[in-house]
Amino acid sequence: MAAGRKGRGRPRAVPRPEGPARPAGRLEDEDMPAPDDALLLKMLHSMKLTRALEYRIERKLYRQGKIVGGVYVGRGQEAISVGAAVHIRRGEGEDRDDIVSPSHRDMAVFLMQGVPPERILAQYMGRSTGLTRGRDGNMHMGDLRHRLVAFISHLGDSIPVAAGCALTFVMRGTDQVSFCFFGEGATSRGDWHEGLNFAAVRRLPVVFICNNNQYAYSTHVTRQMRVEHVSDRAAGYGIPGETADGNDLLAVYDRVGRAVRRARRGDGPSLLEFVTFRMTGHSAHDDAGYVPKSEFEEWGRKDPIERLQSALLRRGLVDRPALAGMEARIEADLDEAVAWAERQPYPEPEECLDGVYHEGGPGAGDRPQGESTAWR
Ligand SMILES: Cc1ncc(C[n+]2csc(CCOP(=O)(O)OP(=O)(O)O)c2C)c(N)n1
Ligand SMILES: [Mg+2]
Numbered sequence: 001m002a003a004g005r006k007g008r009g010r011p012r013a014v015p016r017p018e019g020p021a022r023p024a025g026r027l028e029d030e031d032m033p034a035p036d037d038a039l040l041l042k043m044l045h046s047m048k049l050t051r052a053l054e055y056r057i058e059r060k061l062y063r064q065g066k067i068v069g070g071v072y073v074g075r076g077q078e079a080i081s082v083g084a085a086v087h088i089r090r091g092e093g094e095d096r097d098d099i100v101s102p103s104h105r106d107m108a109v110f111l112m113q114g115v116p117p118e119r120i121l122a123q124y125m126g127r128s129t130g131l132t133r134g135r136d137g138n139m140h141m142g143d144l145r146h147r148l149v150a151f152i153s154h155l156g157d158s159i160p161v162a163a164g165c166a167l168t169f170v171m172r173g174t175d176q177v178s179f180c181f182f183g184e185g186a187t188s189r190g191d192w193h194e195g196l197n198f199a200a201v202r203r204l205p206v207v208f209i210c211n212n213n214q215y216a217y218s219t220h221v222t223r224q225m226r227v228e229h230v231s232d233r234a235a236g237y238g239i240p241g242e243t244a245d246g247n248d249l250l251a252v253y254d255r256v257g258r259a260v261r262r263a264r265r266g267d268g269p270s271l272l273e274f275v276t277f278r279m280t281g282h283s284a285h286d287d288a289g290y291v292p293k294s295e296f297e298e299w300g301r302k303d304p305i306e307r308l309q310s311a312l313l314r315r316g317l318v319d320r321p322a323l324a325g326m327e328a329r330i331e332a333d334l335d336e337a338v339a340w341a342e343r344q345p346y347p348e349p350e351e352c353l354d355g356v357y358h359e360g361g362p363g364a365g366d367r368p369q370g371e372s373t374a375w376r
Helices: 037-061 078-085 107-112 117-124 158-172 184-188 190-201 230-237 249-265 293-300 304-314 320-343
Strands: 099-101 178-183 206-212 241-245 270-275
Touching: 037 078, 037 107, 037 117, 037 249, 037 304, 037 320, 078 107, 078 178, 078 206, 078 249, 078 304, 099 158, 107 117, 117 320, 158 178, 158 190, 158 206, 178 184, 184 190, 184 206, 184 230, 190 206, 190 230, 206 230, 206 249, 230 241, 230 270, 241 249, 249 270, 249 304, 304 320
Parallel strands: 099 178, 178 206, 206 270, 241 270
Antiparallel strands: none
16 A cells, blocks of 8 residues: 555645655656566457447448447557556545546547446447437546546546546545546647646646647647647646657556556656557548558557557467457457447437536435436
């Protein structure tokens, strides 16, 4: 158990951060062990499941006209969501579990937090058993039972929210951590800077995780920031910032693990940038005609799943038949998940506004309990 903040006591005043205001620079040399064989296989499976599920949604169901909203996928970026989400503490109870604010390219985070693929499919198809019960048809979804804060469409707005979650952890005296995911485009928004500054000043336990896929819709990264790395922005807030290869699962696992240890110990936030590439358009309706083909070719050769798979094959941890078996099981499970989602009802028209707006003020004790609250 980390020494810094542990056990849930009575709520108390937020302590003033002590010590030097600038522990910035790189993440200190934490003792970060490499993942064992079982964990490596689990992460490979999560990456493959994520890609297969997104492929169904983007390339099949969307084109069949079965998806209600827009589709944004993280193809080529799976190592970031998986290598980070594996560090989220879960299943240990409300006072122990971490919390996470995923971005719109972090399907793996939803899966790893325990949301079943069929519920994600129901969400995309606008069915009443989707995470927003048919209120939205894409990644604007969350579920606090899975410790997932719903993705806020306005870029950068989830950063102060993630910092706020971390503030409650400090006030309660627990050692929980808030994980916050976003793209490099979000880092040029005002809320992003305010959220980072607040987290830094209060030394809050947040791990800020940026996927720098080099495009924000059609805007290349060089057209929206003058620093070379997103992580350079950390110096402005006196926190550690690091850049690493986002297509290298082990690099992601290592950096996030270090940042989590630091946060759990009570040493405050870190800003991690993982360089990668968006192997699609911005969304299913965008053909990415503005991206030079050579960039897709170059990054296609750095595919994170292929890369991990080759490493595991070389080490003898898996063989080709085992990989084929893993893929076949994933596809069979997804066949069932799609069939289940297609059988789900749409919400009743008269229910459509339930849970959209807050009903009643503080102490609205007569509100029906259960599924019908906006924050889910
Ligand atoms: C404030 C704001 N401006 C514009 C948009 C429309 N929009 C949604 S995602 C996106 C690109 C985001 O780029 P980035 O933050 O790099 O994330 P990526 O999609 O590359 O993962 C844009 C412009 C928005 N949602 N919010
Ligand atoms: Mg981007």
